[in-house]
Amino acid sequence: MAQSGDERDKAPRTARGERTRRALLAAAAEEFGEKGFHEGSISGITRRAGCALGSFYTYFDTKDDIFRAxxxxxxxxxxxxxxxxxxxxxxxxxxxxxxxxxxxxxxxxxxxxxxxxxxxxxxxxxxxxxxxxxxxxxxxxxxxxxxxxxxxxxxxxxxxxxxxxxxxxxxxxxxxxxxxxxxxxxxxxxxxxxxxxxxxxxxxx
Amino acid sequence: MAQSGDERDKAPRTARGERTRRALLAAAAEEFGEKGFHEGSISGITRRAGCALGSFYTYFDTKDDIFRAxxxxxxxxxxxxxxxxxxxxxxxxxxxxxxxxxxxxxxxxxxxxxxxxxxxxxxxxxxxxxxxxxxxxxxxxxxxxxxxxxxxxxxxxxxxxxxxxxxxxxxxxxxxxxxxxxxxxxxxxxxxxxxxxxxxxxxxx
Structure with a gap:
């Protein structure tokens, strides 16, 4: 249960959280689709999603993690x-x-x-x-x-x-x-x- | 004719040169196949090919250039x-x-x-x-x-x-x-x- 990166730890618990997670995924599709994984960045994703950097870490651990998702x-x-x-x-x-x-x-x-x-x-x-x-x-x-x-x-x-x-x-x-x-x-x-x-x-x- | 990177400038002129170029391509296939383009390096390629760094630049301009070739x-x-x-x-x-x-x-x-x-x-x-x-x-x-x-x-x-x-x-x-x-x-x-x-x-x- 204490395992780091356990998916349950980061799954949205509210409809608003689910919307933010979806906005981050849509922004990641734009960011990686345009720049590729190596050039793409977490700050580029949060900028496109219009949300704070902290929100990213509420739902994902790393750039690899959101790419996999x-x-x-x-x-x-x-x-x-x-x-x-x-x-x-x-x-x-x-x-x-x-x-x-x-x-x-x-x-x-x-x-x-x-x-x-x-x-x-x-x-x-x-x-x-x-x-x-x-x-x-x-x-x-x-x-x-x-x-x-x-x-x-x-x-x-x-x-x-x-x-x-x-x-x-x-x-x-x-x-x-x-x-x-x-x-x-x-x-x-x-x-x-x-x-x-x-x-x-x-x-x- | 003076264009930088003109392919004719770097084409091997001898059979030995052609062998070196082929050895570099075979080494590049190993290097990029194993590490990918981003992690792969020119020095990794010349090491695998068993030739000096200078030989690389006799036949290719850049890492992008040998990848394209x-x-x-x-x-x-x-x-x-x-x-x-x-x-x-x-x-x-x-x-x-x-x-x-x-x-x-x-x-x-x-x-x-x-x-x-x-x-x-x-x-x-x-x-x-x-x-x-x-x-x-x-x-x-x-x-x-x-x-x-x-x-x-x-x-x-x-x-x-x-x-x-x-x-x-x-x-x-x-x-x-x-x-x-x-x-x-x-x-x-x-x-x-x-x-x-x-x-x-x-x-x-």
Missing amino acids: LVADMSGQVRDYVAPRIAQARDGIDAERLGLLSFLEFARGHKEIYRIIDEAEFVDQAAYRNHYESTAARILVRLQEAAARGEVGAEPDEVHAWAIMGMNVFLGLRFGVWDDSRPAEEVAGIVNGLIERGIGASGRD | LVADMSGQVRDYVAPRIAQARDGIDAERLGLLSFLEFARGHKEIYRIIDEAEFVDQAAYRNHYESTAARILVRLQEAAARGEVGAEPDEVHAWAIMGMNVFLGLRFGVWDDSRPAEEVAGIVNGLIERGIGASGRD
Whole structure:
């Protein structure tokens, strides 16, 4: 209980505290997204959040600590943005189309996400792996559920999940962050054609 | 001609010079792969290469300069490792199987490649974009040539090229760098089934 940095010690206890913590995370996304982890600073974060330096230490211990929290938070934001869209899918193949479509939308609205998650590879390898491993695990579960319903003909494999995630990550970079001029529906439609024929029930021998 | 840092000024003029430059690049791959760009140092590189500090400045101007050269060099190494394997393909779909297979082999033998190319996103954005844009452009040309031979049924699109590259990058990370216990042939086979049905000539309506 007396362990230093115990998460419970710093978790906000009030709605106002939760708002301040969220403001600090949003400011950290701006600060690290713009300057990177090494050049970014705690004082830059509190300045952007419009709060005192002391408030930072109420919720976080170090720059590493808020960076780790930010990676987990952005990972969760993507998941929470995509999940309700996927829930409206006609079937397991359409779910992957909506997954990419909503991810492209998210990336277009949060262009800093790549810099932050990718920099975790250098700043916090565990957070980086956890983001991708948990994303791939969710895709695999979706494919397995779709296969059980007869909507996926291929035997779902971790390889399929990592392949789909890899497509989405690079399409999000190319058609979300670097150049968002191509309609997201068109990009997601082309990929979904590949996936539908590639692993869909009708595409199998 | 008098421009500082003009590449021609520092290009090796002898075979011995070329060997020293290559030894410095190999040492830089170790140094940056292990410590990252920020912690890595020129003296660490010359120590690993077993050469004098002066030799470094014969071929490179700065730490940024050798990092940029290293990204271009690793990008070229992947291309040169994969190209002859692809040239042996039965057809355009098999070419993508051999592309992934040989990339998995390369990643298993050069596990530092991800740290180096990914860190370019922060150290040298132009080198980072150039690596992925040129890789995707090569894939698109392969798909277009295969389509012209009737081996690809879908109309090749930049989206297909980025999707295939994205799969390969993440499968290389997961099954090449993080855990190389699964046979590369098996991983490449599963993905190629998806691609063959997804965009192959027989998979089309």
